[in-house]
Amino acid sequence: MYQLEIIITVVLLLSFFILPFFVIHFEGKYKLVKKIGAVLICYLIGVMIGNFGVFPDTSAAYEDILNKLGTAFIPLDSIKELYNAGEIIRSDVTRNAISFIQDKTTAISVLLALPLILFSMNIKKWFSQAGHAMTSLLIGLVSVLIMIFLGYFLFKGNIEDIGNVGGLLVGVYTGGTPNMAAIKAALGISNEIYIMTHTYEMVFGAIYLLFIFSVGQKVFLTFLPPYKSSSTGSLQISDKDLENDFESYDGILKKSIIIPLLGAFGLSVLILGVSFFVGNLFPTDFKTTAIVLLVTSLGIGLSFVPAIHKIDKTFQLGMYIILIFCLSVASMADVRKLADISIDLFYYVGFAMFGSHLLHAVIAKFFNIDADTVIISGSALICSPPFVPVVAASLKNKEVIMTGLVVGIAGYAVGNFLGILVAGILNSGI
Template sequence: MAILSGWPFFIYLVNNITKIQGMLKIILLVVLYLLFPVIIIKMCQKWSLFKKIGSIVLAYGFGLLFGNLGILPSGSPNYLVACQERVAIPGPEMAVLIENGTLSADDRFVNQIRAVQDNITMIVIPLALPLLLFSLNIRKWLRHAKTGFLSMLLALVSVVIIIILAYIIFRDKVPDAGKVSGMLVGIYTGGTPNVASIKAALNVDSNLFLMTHTSDLVVGAFVIIFIITLGPRVFGLFLPKYKYLESNGDSESLIAEAESMEDYSRLVGKGAGINILKALGVAAAVFAVSGGISLMVPSSYQMMVVILLITTLGLGASLIPAINRIKNSFQLGMYFILIFSFVVSSMADLGMMMSIEYMNILLMVAFVVIGSLLLHLILSAIFRVNVDDFLITTTALVYSPPFVPVVAGALKNKEIIITGLTVGIIGFAIGNYIGIAMGQFLSGL
């Protein structure tokens, strides 16, 4: 009788074996996406070469390989046409297309994969953003801004002017040039977390996002080498020298804080689990409140409103001591950024990156990087900004705070580290506002 009673379940398994296999594959894919960054982190910890390359660059590289080596199915030509530039086809529409023979069961599986990829990217960024903001001590960083504020303002003005000019030049050559411009503002004010947030807010296509960010990585690699090697001598011909002052007593703690931003070993060990749960709980609450409020605006603006609200609430929460003191929330946020980088790059079509469109994006990015650097140099010469502040401000905005000590070491000037770190943190805090505003403004022209 026991065997007979289990017979219907066995029949169900036989009749639905294909669906069950598909579900298991989807579950394994999700697990891979969530845990693969651990492998990247271990690689960076064990080998200095990978540490120099950077965990985010590695995440992009492995994601591109995973998505373009035939491991993931790509779907039939009919499926790609039916998507109509959407990431995935809604379930009811997919069922109709399969029923009338336009698409196959294999296309359904491809659609499920793409939907999972899209859902992961749409979840990890709204969670990562507040986590990155919670631990920031805005008051402390502002106290140490020094002369860097003037250089930062000149850099921001330069970036905005050059990006508008780049949009005018490339708008007929680069798809969604307004959105690309918004992402470039994010890249040159706060870095990967900002550009990822702006991608979500402006609903940027994954291929376009990856082409833009990859172009920045290529151009940026040459620029940072120039800044470290020839930059001080070349820019010193036009700008006054730095006047040394006595370093502030807080400098060591600020430097240590910046250098620990990508220390993922803090996410394991005694008490780490409790801190992770606390940080995730508050981040989820910020996400939920922002999502609830966004329902009051038209659907086309909801994601943008969510990102702006999360940024604002995250900064506000950082002023609450109990939240600000939650340990390692920043590192947890960066882990989510690694997940995003791996997933979004696996969604990209490497073939499209070899197209003329990619070359135009590369030219646009190069124009923005070099143009904003030159305009910043001219304005700095007019306002008598010293060469060290100019270089450290450029580094902090174009790259990220962890690069600041590297450039300061090349300049043999420890005093400017505080200025660079402060500018980098402020740029990260305001990058979403400026980038989204720029993207919306230029897209509306």
């Protein structure tokens, strides 16, 4: 690699690693930034980096070679030969180095983040204290699957790669961004489809939360029973505890936190290494999927080890790495291709989100599940666990927080498996 490409590579990597710090800082400082959300902001920054003159233009010859290879970049040994032979120009070499970094950062970051996020999940404890949350969870999962399959048949033929889009939607509506990102990696979904699917999901997510925060409870109470408070045995969880569990980065650089956290990061690297080694034993077409499922399984398994689970701020570190992923994958998206993506994708995402929550409520009626439990369960699946305390506060009911957390954590655990399974079924042409 040439000296210029080395410098550009270092600068790009530093940008990916440092920019999330500033996004998180401003998110904690300004309410507007917090409302927009760190994930969407990183997507926007990434798109601007990749599409507004920051990267050099490439020649038609370089683009033709990439199209023939079907990859994000030309192998580094081949790029030198092509340049020395005069088949490509210097800016192609530079852009290829950038594409190499983008591709590897996107692939590795999400697989490093997943175990860290899963380490923080006390799945065994929350399941044992969940009560009727499991019923609501199962209804929620079934509702998501039904609406995604119905949407597949409604929009089949109008949406590019709709089978894999269905897998993405299962991931995001069971576990959120980390699962969606992992499924993208496992299935090799294009950056443009991934970005637009997730962007539409966030738009509808904002509309959904506005509905819940305003009239949602009143609407569901028209046909669902009200929540009955339990006077004994309630698990008390403070807003501060929840913030520390899912959002706050305060004190993360303290020696007492950073040293164990580095150990957890090292364990995540080890999990990725083991998964990569074992995954390479599988056929080429299944290799990436196997790696993602192995990383997920090992992350869940090690979350049962108390010494690992008790390490502070693993969730936050995992989400920081997810923001790196968001920057990287967005910088690879071509806005010209984004404009060509069918509006039917927009409808499919909305159909899956609102349809699954409505179906969840209808089925819950037959199981006599109360309105607050349905709302908190749907919110945990659609918006992920960090939103649980916010929704609980809008319901003026902190007792449902545990239910929401159980549902959300279970979604993190099963999202990758379900998403990949559903994509496989849909892609088989049922």
